[in-house]
Structures are given as C-alpha cells and as structure tokens.
Amino acid sequence: MAKVLMKGNEAIGEAAIRAGCKNYFAYPITPQSEVAEYLVKRLPEEGGVFLQGESEVAVGYMIFGAAGAGERVMTTSSSPGISLMSEAISYIAAAQCPAVFVNIVRGGPGLGGILPSQGDYFQATKGGGHGDYHLLVMAPDGVQEAVEMTMQAFTLAEKYRGPVMIMGDGLIGQMMEPVEFPDDLKTEPTNKDDWATSGMDFRKSKKRNLVKSLFLDPTALNDNNLALKAKYEQMKKEEVQFELYNGDTDYQILITSYGTMSRVCRTAIDMLKEEGIEVAMLRPKTLFPFPEKAVFEAACKDSCKAVISIEMSMGQMVEDVERCVKGRRPVEFYGECGGDIPSPEKIIDIIKGLL
Amino acid sequence: MGKTFTTPKALSKTHTHYCPGCTHGIVHRLVAEAIDDLGIQGKTVGIAPVGCAVLAYNYFDCDFQEAAHGRAPAMATGIKRVRPDLMVFTYQGDGDLASIGMGEIIHAANRGEKFTTIFINNAIYGMTGGQMAPTTMGGQRATTAPAGRDTAATGMPLRMANLLAELVTPGYITRQAVLKPQQVNKAKKAIKQAFQYQMEGKCFSFVEVVSTCPTNWGMTPLDALKWAEDTLLPYYELGDYKVPE
Amino acid sequence: MAFQHIIDEERCKGCGLCVNFCPKNVLEITDKVNAKGHFPAYQARPEDCIHCTICCIMCPDVAINIVETQTA
Numbered sequence: 246m247a248k249v250l251m252k253g254n255e256a257i258g259e260a261a262i263r264a265g266c267k268n269y270f271a272y273p274i275t276p277q278s279e280v281a282e283y284l285v286k287r288l289p290e291e292g293g294v295f296l297q298g299e300s301e302v303a304v305g306y307m308i309f310g311a312a313g314a315g316e317r318v319m320t321t322s323s324s325p326g327i328s329l330m331s332e333a334i335s336y337i338a339a340a341q342c343p344a345v346f347v348n349i350v351r352g353g354p355g356l357g358g359i360l361p362s363q364g365d366y367f368q369a370t371k372g373g374g375h376g377d378y379h380l381l382v383m384a385p386d387g388v389q390e391a392v393e394m395t396m397q398a399f400t401l402a403e404k405y406r407g408p409v410m411i412m413g414d415g416l417i418g419q420m421m422e423p424v425e426f427p428d429d430l431k432t433e434p435t436n437k438d439d440w441a442t443s444g445m446d447f448r449k450s451k452k453r454n455l456v457k458s459l460f461l462d463p464t465a466l467n468d469n470n471l472a473l474k475a476k477y478e479q480m481k482k483e484e485v486q487f488e489l490y491n492g493d494t495d496y497q498i499l500i501t502s503y504g505t506m507s508r509v510c511r512t513a514i515d516m517l518k519e520e521g522i523e524v525a526m527l528r529p530k531t532l533f534p535f536p537e538k539a540v541f542e543a544a545c546k547d548s549c550k551a552v553i554s555i556e557m558s559m560g561q562m563v564e565d566v567e568r569c570v571k572g573r574r575p576v577e578f579y580g581e582c583g584g585d586i587p588s589p590e591k592i593i594d595i596i597k598g599l600l
Numbered sequence: 601m602g603k604t605f606t607t608p609k610a611l612s613k614t615h616t617h618y619c620p621g622c623t624h625g626i627v628h629r630l631v632a633e634a635i636d637d638l639g640i641q642g643k644t645v646g647i648a649p650v651g652c653a654v655l656a657y658n659y660f661d662c663d664f665q666e667a668a669h670g671r672a673p674a675m676a677t678g679i680k681r682v683r684p685d686l687m688v689f690t691y692q693g694d695g696d697l698a699s700i701g702m703g704e705i706i707h708a709a710n711r712g713e714k715f716t717t718i719f720i721n722n723a724i725y726g727m728t729g730g731q732m733a734p735t736t737m738g739g740q741r742a743t744t745a746p747a748g749r750d751t752a753a754t755g756m757p758l759r760m761a762n763l764l765a766e767l768v769t770p771g772y773i774t775r776q777a778v779l780k781p782q783q784v785n786k787a788k789k790a791i792k793q794a795f796q797y798q799m800e801g802k803c804f805s806f807v808e809v810v811s812t813c814p815t816n817w818g819m820t821p822l823d824a825l826k827w828a829e830d831t832l833l834p835y836y837e838l839g840d841y842k843v844p845e
Numbered sequence: 846m847a848f849q850h851i852i853d854e855e856r857c858k859g860c861g862l863c864v865n866f867c868p869k870n871v872l873e874i875t876d877k878v879n880a881k882g883h884f885p886a887y888q889a890r891p892e893d894c895i896h897c898t899i900c901c902i903m904c905p906d907v908a909i910n911i912v913e914t915q916t917a
Binding site: 268270294296298299300302303305306307308309310311313314316318333336340343424441442444445446453454455456457458459498550 | 641642643644647648654657661662663664666667670671674675676677678679681682683685686704707726741832
C-alpha cells in the first residue's frame, strides 16, 4: 500500500472514512480545525454527513443522537472543547452507544494555549464528566499510529458499545508524516437492531428501542453501573497496548512516557546508550486500560533503580505509575507544559541526575 | 348521533406520572394521534427532555432517545442528519428548551433542521418543583421568585414562537394552547401539519403549546386552565408565526 | 348505531376537566377511591350523554373512550 505524506489532522479524518465512518459533527478549535476542513470536502465524496455545530456542547449531543440511531460517528476537538463535550460523553457511556472522540490536546487550564500538551490525561482517563464511567483512551505517538488507532477506535467502540477517545496533541495534529491506511483495520459495522433507535419498520420488529441513561430505581442504576464496570474489566484484560523500548537490556532507569513526549525520550535513550548508559521506556499506547502489570514488571527488573514519568504536564500519568509500581522503586517525575517540548539533552540531564 | 373516540396506537398503555389535570397528557395524545394518522409509528424517533416529560418515552410506543437537559434539538439534528428517512420529534418543556437549551433550539431552527419540536410552555419548572422559568410571567410566583417574578431583575418572559419566527430560515412556527376543546382541536391540526412538513422534508417545524401546571401554580386543574387563559394567553398570543411557502 | 361511553377508572386521576367541559353535565366525580388514591369521574346521568367526545378531548389521561356497540 502506497504511503502518502499527510498532516496528522487530515490523516485522522481520512482514517475515519477508511474505517467506514461517514458521519462527522464538529466545532472549530485550534489546533485541530483542519480535520473539519478536510472532511467537509471528503465526506460528500463518500455520501457522508458533515455538520459544523454551534458549540462543542451541541456537537456532543449530535454525536449521541447519531450514535443512538445506530450509525458510526466521530468528532474531533481540543481540550476546552472536550471539556464541553464531557457531559455528553458521560451520557453516551451510560446509554452505551459507540462513538469516537478525538482530542488534539492543547495547553491548559483555561484558555491556556494552542501548543501541544498532555494536560488532559486525568480528564480522559479519570472521567471528565460525571459518574462512574470510563473512555477507552488510545495515545498515538505520531501520524501513523494516529491513523491506526482512529481506525481501531470504531471497532472497539462497537465491541464495547461506548465512547472511545484518541488522545493526540497539537504537534501530532499539525505535523506531516508518511502514512498508510491498513485496510485490515476496517471492520463492518455490528448489527445494532436490538438497541439502536433505527426505526421499527427498518428492523422489522414490533419492539421499540430506547436509548437512555435515567435509572430512577437505585437497583436499576446500580445494575447499569455494574454493566459498565464489567466492560471496563474486560478492556483491562483484552485491550491493553504498550511498548517497552530498550527493555531487553539491564537498564538502570525506566522512563514512562507516551505520545509526543515519548518520541523525545526515545532519542534520549538512544543517545545515552552510546554513552553506555542503558535506559528503558515503557510507553502506554492505551491510557485506559492502563498497562498496570507491564509497568510493575518493568519497574521491578533487578537492574532498574528508579522510575521516572516524563510528561508534557505538571504530573498526571505519574500517579498511575506510582500506583502500579507499588512502592517497589522510587518514582520520579519531570514535566513541562505550555507548549515547549523538553529536548533530548534536557531529558539526558534529568536521567543522569537520577543515576 | 355521536362519535367514537379511541386511544391512539402510538400511545402506550402505561399510566402517566403527570399530576391530575396536567395538560402534558393531552399533548402526548395529540402527538400520538398525528403519528397514527400519518402512519409513521415505525419510522418515528422521539426525544425526551429533562423535566416532567423525561418519562414521555414510557408513554409512546415508538423508538425514543432521552436527551440531556436542553440538548434534544442537537440530538434530533444528529439523528435526522444521519437518518433523514426517520421522523424525528423533540418534546420539551420551557426550562429545557427556553433556558438551558436556548442555543440548541435557535441553531437547529436556523439551520432549518427537518425535525419537529413540541414545546410545552407552562411558565414554570415542573419536575424540580416550581422554580421560575424563562417563560414565568411578571409577578407570577415561583419557588425562586417567592414574591413573584421581578422582571426588572430577571427580564421579561420569553416568547419562543415569536423569537424563532424572527429567523430568516424558512420554518413552520406556531403557538397553540390546550386550555379548552376548540384549542385542543386546533393544536391537533397544527401538530399534524408540523409532522407533514417533516414528511415532505420541507422545513423545521415548531409547535409551542401553552399548558398548565396545577401543582406548581398551586391551583386546581380547572383554576389553572382559567388562569392560563386570563394571564398567559394575552402575552403568549396564539397563531401561526411563520409558515413555509 | 349505538355508542358506549367508557371511563377507565384506574387510569382517571379525578382532575375534573371532563366534568367541567361536558356540555350536557353528564359527569361527576365519584366518592369511590381507585387503586392509586384518586376519585375518578363517572357518568352520573348517562342518558344525557350525546357522545360528542369533548370529555375525551379534554382528558389529560386518555381515560375515556367511546366505542360503537351493536344496537340491542
């Protein structure tokens, strides 16, 4: 399959189409408006639906309505927009509808900035909205992974009948890299006749369907929460994805990092290796479900003296890392946000400080 | 001489939770009759609001979605855009549509989304127990306006049909009432007309229905009808505010 | 052709709208409580009923139906 040089945002849009998603609702927000500008041209070519909503709040519910009717649907936004969609995400998780949300993260909190950041980790993995729910969250480290994860997202959203999030950042959205769109990542939509509001006539059924999240009866609400929890437990068993870079060495330090930040760490690891210093990196590709076992085992390697989580934030994933290391090793943190990404040299200084 | 009268098929057998004399029940029947008359039950998807009518999905026998507070028009947009062959209607109260959902209804109407909105204007928040709504009248008491709404501090009551009719995008915008039989019969025609415009793919259709809330107005059902006639109708004038060519 | 006026006593909440709007003053509220604790309406003077359906039109609970019956 031929590779094509594409900007991350546009590649994500194309990936959705290649995955069989024909419906896109969105609202402009830097640094990811190019997805909409791309899809407004491409979707009509595919007989799809494109609509720019009046706000991210409304867009969240356009997604919910379309997903509830049984159609594949996606939206893309950036941090403040995802905050506005978080209520809808909670509803979509509770009502169990498949939907794909892409967050091209920018600096926060507040209006923050438009440069890349990883400050939405908590929002994505601990629930930006209300109630006991989770999103399946995948974090690409480049445009190719962004494409593959976006394509996988539709299959996973339908497998778990819930919202799936691709969490990139401004850099991944804005940079160009050669990509290909693996056809085998496309799956046919699952049958949704037993729950979607697709119209009784079209299902040849006399049973009407109801997509809702209100459970006034406490037992019914608890049952719904238990049903959601069972899905999250299943995700923990079946969907964890991670990479252990340079892990087959006697590494002294284990870095945990993901997305754009992990690329810089990778370079730093290679440079340290030339100096004879072995460092490994555990890179979660799924942020939820988090690679708990992998982090624990990688940290417990005899040669490993300490773990350090390096993030473009003030320290969020580090809390999960600490939880998973269970005190077996000291867990450090280094982070910068605002949009300037620490250089490999900076990372090398930080690592050497731990030796 | 005489006529028969049977419960419409699109209404479920479930007893409603609405208070005695609450006119929600009448409007539910009018919507169900329109669905029956137009033979669209198998293509209809209703969207319930957050408010007294959140449980509307228990009273209709067609596909239903339950919206977050104020967001039904956005959900309807989502459904109608991806499945234009479905007949989509939102059923919303004045807190849901005119307060938190104002942005959604105005933009859906302005985009000319081809769904139908049934808007129940009873000038109060019902389910949460009688708070002031954007449609609460000046001087009308509510739990959050114990001395009566002070329009100097909270503005004048919102007239949704008038407001939406100002939009340049074509649409069917009408205000009806269900306070006495003639009004109910006219409201029935208007609701059916709204669904017909949707079936023809013609335009966005919006039927505001002046209604009562005996419990939170602190009146008997009959007094509530009279109060609505005397106090609401002079301000919320009935009629078609916009009709597509 | 004869008609039969039927009030579903369990569905009626005794709101009194039908009683008020009946042009022939046929209906009244019973003192017999129903399962839900309401006092439903009933035909006090059924012979005066002209089956005009106004009570059905005003009933918020769709508790009143009028059906055709075969003449005796």
